[in-house]
Amino acid sequence: QSALTQPASVSGSLGQAITISCTGTSSDVGSYNFVSWYQQHPGKVPKVMIYEVNKRPSGVSNRFSGSKSGNTASLTISGLQAEDEADYYCCSYGGYSTSSYVFGTGTKVTVL
Amino acid sequence: QVQLVESGGGVVQPGRSLRLSCVASGFDFVNHGVHWVRQAPGKGLEWVGFISFDGRRDYLGGSVRGRFTLSRDNSKNTLYLQMDSLRDEDTAVYYCAREGLAGTETWFDPWGQGTLVTVSS
Numbered sequence: 001q002s003a004l005t006q007p008a009s010v011s012g013s014l015g016q017a018i019t020i021s022c023t024g025t026s027s028d029v030g031s032y033n034f035v036s037w038y039q040q041h042p043g044k045v046p047k048v049m050i051y052e053v054n055k056r057p058s059g060v061s062n063r064f065s066g067s068k069s070g071n072t073a074s075l076t077i078s079g080l081q082a083e084d085e086a087d088y089y090c091c092s093y094g095g096y097s098t099s100s101y102v103f104g105t106g107t108k109v110t111v112l
Numbered sequence: 113q114v115q116l117v118e119s120g121g122g123v124v125q126p127g128r129s130l131r132l133s134c135v136a137s138g139f140d141f142v143n144h145g146v147h148w149v150r151q152a153p154g155k156g157l158e159w160v161g162f163i164s165f166d167g168r169r170d171y172l173g174g175s176v177r178g179r180f181t182l183s184r185d186n187s188k189n190t191l192y193l194q195m196d197s198l199r200d201e202d203t204a205v206y207y208c209a210r211e212g213l214a215g216t217e218t219w220f221d222p223w224g225q226g227t228l229v230t231v232s233s
Binding site: 001032036040045046048051082089098099101105110 | 147156
């Protein structure tokens, strides 16, 4: 199963909003509302930011939001802050036939 | 607090075996499935596998299927990842990650700190 496609990098200024895309296929992103997003700072452990497309775990800032249209999921970070600078990965359920999960290629977010 | 601690990583020659452990604490381990995810140095995340709360269901990713085996001992709050026929490309930090909510295996939270496996002759 191929990795989901994300832009290698996205940048934005403090206070701006940015959106990271995550493109899969009709077999994964397009078929299930099981897309999650993870933030990873350098040398740190990944942390979930969004699950099931648009749900935020307790403790995650409401500046993070998720959505999906067709085979593409998106993570939006509004009011960009310095601590948002990190790598972000999407992940999707790959389907009952494979019972597997597939991560995105990862996006480096830079705060200007 | 909820915690997962991996161990067992190290340097191993190609073709050899290694067993990783993941000890859980701070939550009802017997009710949660757990994933393994790996990250090669400087690379992205790759899903390795999942084992259900009772160990009756387990799934492995295509790149490790047939070489890796998942198991768990609920009496010890411990999961195991048995890795056989290791290859250079298995070199990575291996994380265990709990399913976010009991019975909802589709997201991972929290993650352990990871253990580094280096496959090299």
